[in-house]
Amino acid sequence: MKKSWVFLFLIFFSASAVAFPASLDVEDRSASPEDPAVFYVDIQNNMSQSGTFEVGSFTPKPSWFYVESSRSLEPGENHSFKITVSPGEYALDQSYSFTLYPRSSIAQHSHQIKTSFRVDRDRKIILEDTNLNRTAYDPGETVRGEAKIRSISSSLLRDYKLRAGYENHSTEKTSSPILPGGTRTLSFQLPVENDAEPDRKTLNTSLILQGEKVEKASTDFTIGEILKIKRNTSSTNNLATITGTVTVQNQGNSPINHTLNRSVPSYLTPITGFNREPNRQKEEASKTVYYFTEQLQPGESFTVQRQTNYWMPATALLGIIIALAGLRKLRNTVKIRKKAEKTAGGLKISIEVENISDRTFRDVKVEDFVPDIASVDKNFEMASPTVRETNDGTKLTWGLKDLEPGDQRVLQYTIRPKVEVEGGVELPKAELKEGEKLLKKTGQFTTEFNP
Structure with a gap:
């Protein structure tokens, strides 16, 4: 709050001394780094000659003071010398005394004016500096930093803490009490997510005193791009x-x-x-x-x-192999077929053999069997077989010797049923052999069978 105080100091010297009147006018006794205290020293040249007048000062904080420079005054002339007090950023919240000395080049003695000003701060603690160990981080790394805080209170400072964070990451730190004008450096760490995208981030720091935020600051860092x-x-x-x-x-x-x-x-x-x-x-x-x-x-x-x-390709190759094998088999095979025809003399059995391969079969023979339910007519119209009677029937064997490619043979014989079989009878298969190796058999078939 601005206050106006007028202090009039009249200093009288001995009869042999020359004196001039000087007084102090206080415009504002409160000071802060943003708003200085203001004083005026009013001086009158009441002497008969002109002279140079100035105001000196004595203070423990000379860098805070600004005093208007000396001035020449004519006889009877007045002037107000302005004094401003701008405390430094780290000035403590308290009162300070100082002394002013109005003096003149034509006076043998100077005045002495003692007064004071008060530093009024809107906070008791300040965040002096915040530093990060780096300005760029990769995903998965840790942001490491420290903050320097200073007490500008005139008494021991307690119950304070530092809060640092960005986005959804934050941490709080505290330390021991701080003496007036003392400092503390608090370290902090914050994680960078493994999947953090490249971006510019703002780290916010704030000071909390007795539950109230009194100071804040911010600094930027970047999360680098990872191409992996x-x-x-x-x-x-x-x-x-x-x-x-x-x-x-x-x-x-x-x-x-x-x-x-x-x-x-x-x-x-x-x-x-x-x-x-x-x-x-x-x-x-x-x-x-x-x-x-x-x-x-x-x-x-x-x-x-x-x-x-x-x-x-394996299937295709297998198909080719099978086809070739089939072709080869077709080219290395013979056909044999057996059929029956009813005649007046009985059943005429015909066996047809054909070599449809490209090779010659050696020592070829055909074997057939007639069950004992029928008799074999021994008068053979074509090639005669070897006939051998058994307990079960009659075995017929024809020796064809060699069978050249394309050769055909037709073998016939007649049988006479001894008994009637209702529904017919299934005749045995005839066999074609090369030596004792079976080449092929005829298919089975059923024929009428009655005497």
């Missing part, structure tokens, strides 16, 4: 199919436009496929290169899977 791509590669082989998988993950903190390329030898291109369409492909010497591009946010990944199906 991780690839995981795996493969499986189950003989018929080989699968190769590549997974790409953005482990940085910034979006990345990443391209993965996969090369396939030209001879494997027809049997190789991918789980996704490539963005482009390029033909190079003896291979094809496929390019897969993906925009990845931090933490995102994409997978490219290549599958080579060896079963496809």
Whole structure:
């Protein structure tokens, strides 16, 4: 609060001394770094000659004072010398005494005026400085800093704390009481998240005194950009199919436009496929290169899977082998067929043999059997077989010797049923042999069977 005080000091000297009147006018006794205290010293030259007048001062804080410079005054002239007091930033909240000395070049003695001013602060503690160990950090690192605080109270300062933080991270620190004008340096640490994105951050620090925020400051730091791509590669082989998988993950903190390329030898291109369409492909010497591009946010990944199906050519090859084997089998086989025809003399049995291969079969013979429910007519119209009677029936054997490619043989004989079999009878199969090696049998068939 501004106060106006007028102090009139009239100093009388001895009869032999020359005196001049001087008085103090107080405009504002309260001072702060932002608003100085203001005083005036009023001086009158009451002497018969002109002279130089000035105001000196004695104070423990001379740097805070500004005193108007000396001035020449004519006889009878008055002047008010202005004195301002601007305390420093760290001035304590208390009263200070000082002395002013009005004097003149034409006077033998000077005046002495004692007075005081008071430093009034709106707070008792200040945040003098805040420093970080670095100005840039990577994700996963720790922000380390310290704050220097100073007491500007005239008494012991207690119950204070420092709060530091940015976004959703904060910490509080405290320490022992501080003497008037004393300082404390408090250290703090704050984490940077592993997935923090590159950005400029503002660290806010504040001083809390007796539960009330009295001082605050801020400083900036940056979170750097991390460009990191991780690839995981795996493969499986189950003989018929080989699968190769590549997974790409953005482990940085910034979006990345990443391209993965996969090369396939030209001879494997027809049997190789991918789980996704490539963005482009390029033909190079003896291979094809496929390019897969993906925009990845931090933490995102994409997978490219290549599958080579060896079963496809293997199946085709197997098919060819089977076809060739079948063809070879067809080219290395003979046909034999047995049929029956009812005649007046009984059942005429015909056996047809044909070599449909490209080879000659040696020592070929045909064997057939007639059950004892029928008799065999021994008058054979064509080639005669060897006939051998058994307990179960009659065995017939024809020796055909060599069977050249394209050769055909027709063998016939007649049987007469001894009994009637309702529903017909199933005749045994005839066998074609090369030596003792069975080449083929006829199919089974049923025919009417009655005497």
